[in-house]
Amino acid sequence: MPDYLREEILLHPENRKFPPFDLSRLLGTVFEPTKDCRVCILIDFDEPAELIQNFAFLDQPGFPVQKNAYEHFYLGLKNGVMEKLQMTGGEMYAYRCTYGSNLDLEDDVWDTDGNHLSLDADIYSKYDLVLCISTFSATAPLTAKCKEFNFRGATLHGLNDIILNSGLAVDYHRVSEDAEKIRLALTKADSIEIDFELEDGRVLTAWLGLGGQEAQKSHGLCNGSKPDIANLPAGEVYFVPTDARGQFPMKYEDGTLGVLEVEDRCIVHSTLIEGNQATIDAHNARLQDDPMTGTLGELGFGTQVLPVSGADIQDEKVLGTCHLATGRDDHLGGDILPDMFKRHENSTHDDILFAPHKTPNFNISQVRMIRGEQKEILIENFRPSRFVMDALAAGH
Structure with a gap:
């Protein structure tokens, strides 16, 4: 990009043009997943057992981050992205909100059928890629866990429409x-x-x-x-x-x-x-x-x-x-x-x-x-x- 154009965009960043959000491009670039790489999504709630079962949170007011996770990531994976990137899995799970930035997560987690599972035994040790789309950042605890259980992942707390269409749409x-x-x-x-x-x-x-x-x-x-x-x-x-x-x-x-x-x-x-x-x-x-x-x-x-x-x-x-x-x-x-x-x-x-x-x-x-x-x-x-x-x- 020419220097003069860079400086013009610095003065008016709202004028920068971004391509449409593309989940396959994002995951393919960030992770370069290998064949049969198993992926899942983690979200958080105050009452995860009730709200994740049968995706009950979708019928409730609020939960914009979790609804973005469902619409743009869960459905995106199910509707062609996993097939395109030759990945497997695509399940969504919910854990209890930590109420603080980078606090350790409790081990309890629930699947969309309402089953009570363990993050250590059922998620970290079973998946290759873990995408955590949550209210509070989980980067610190997941960084420690990925080294223990040998997985990769991303934290995307506070996900909103502007982030989807700019910060996650870039090369x-x-x-x-x-x-x-x-x-x-x-x-x-x-x-x-x-x-x-x-x-x-x-x-x-x-x-x-x-x-x-x-x-x-x-x-x-x-x-x-x-x-x-x-x-x-x-x-x-x-x-x-x-x-x-x-x-x-x-x-x-x-x-x-x-x-x-x-x-x-x-x-x-x-x-x-x-x-x-x-x-x-x-x-x-x-x-x-x-x-x-x-x-x-x-x-x-x-x-x-x-x-x-x-x-x-x-x-x-x-x-x-x-x-x-x-x-x-x-x-x-x-x-x-x-x-x-x-x-x-x-x-x-x-x-x-x-x-x-x-x-x-x-x-x-x-x-x-x-x-x-x-x-x-x-x-x-x-x-x-x-x-x-x-x-x-x-x-x-």
């Missing part, structure tokens, strides 16, 4: 190529500095030590024989911080804004900017009760040009955005494990996305990479820098 060979170009541009960075400009004019700076580690990528291709889980839509480069300090703003779910203080890689305190003081107090109480909940486990950068979907699973993959995450990072090669938390329900991996639509109350004025004597600007005002654009343009 994942190209997504992988672009992610690798940015990965090579950032790998072995010593540190990253992020400047956040608040509405009152203050500038907060967060410093993240990376220790010269190899950058990693979430690029969507999961087509080897090695057990692996793709997080779809894909398209990011990420690090596991070894250290962090400074401050960064936080927009809570209720709209409350706070300033988070970071020491020794951990969020230690939140201070109210505006909104509900009780929200800040609750966060501080959680940090005091279980300090591991404030540990920074990821720094990620989006690598794709995509429209805003309203779901972080896609929106954190948008070029010009970055995100931090707290909590477990074992699925990323980090050292924060679920059993290190005081309570099971705290052992989540929670992304904090910085993007214009998500955090309009503050701007990322600049992101800088330091690598030895080299210092490069990566993002300015939520736009990729010339350094990043040149990396993407290489080879075109």
Whole structure:
């Protein structure tokens, strides 16, 4: 793609044209399934036994993610995709909702006849490909399970129509190529500095030590024989911080804004900017009760040009955005494990996305990479820098 056209699309990502969603193309590209590869779909409910039996959830209001899983994946597999890709299976199962990002799944699972089964004994050990289309992300627990039971799969939580028609309609060979170009541009960075400009004019700076580690990528291709889980839509480069300090703003779910203080890689305190003081107090109480909940486990950068979907699973993959995450990072090669938390329900991996639509109350004025004597600007005002654009343009 010519550089001028890339920049025009960056300014107006809504103008990017996508081909129609094609399940056979998606699965064929991402997995390259071999003959007789056995595939299944996992979805989640508060009451899975009742709602999955005879697909009862289809006659109930709500459940948009699960209905998308049925319409676009289950029916797609049954109506020609399995035959085209020479796969078998295609069954759908339901497990109990975890109520938290990347929390471990209970072993209980139910089939569409209402039979009570075991994820370990009846799913992970019997299928080659597991597609988890759920309310909350299951990437971390499935990454651990795939290594134990030798399967591959994908997590597609929060699936909606925008994601289907953009983030899952792209050419994942190209997504992988672009992610690798940015990965090579950032790998072995010593540190990253992020400047956040608040509405009152203050500038907060967060410093993240990376220790010269190899950058990693979430690029969507999961087509080897090695057990692996793709997080779809894909398209990011990420690090596991070894250290962090400074401050960064936080927009809570209720709209409350706070300033988070970071020491020794951990969020230690939140201070109210505006909104509900009780929200800040609750966060501080959680940090005091279980300090591991404030540990920074990821720094990620989006690598794709995509429209805003309203779901972080896609929106954190948008070029010009970055995100931090707290909590477990074992699925990323980090050292924060679920059993290190005081309570099971705290052992989540929670992304904090910085993007214009998500955090309009503050701007990322600049992101800088330091690598030895080299210092490069990566993002300015939520736009990729010339350094990043040149990396993407290489080879075109």
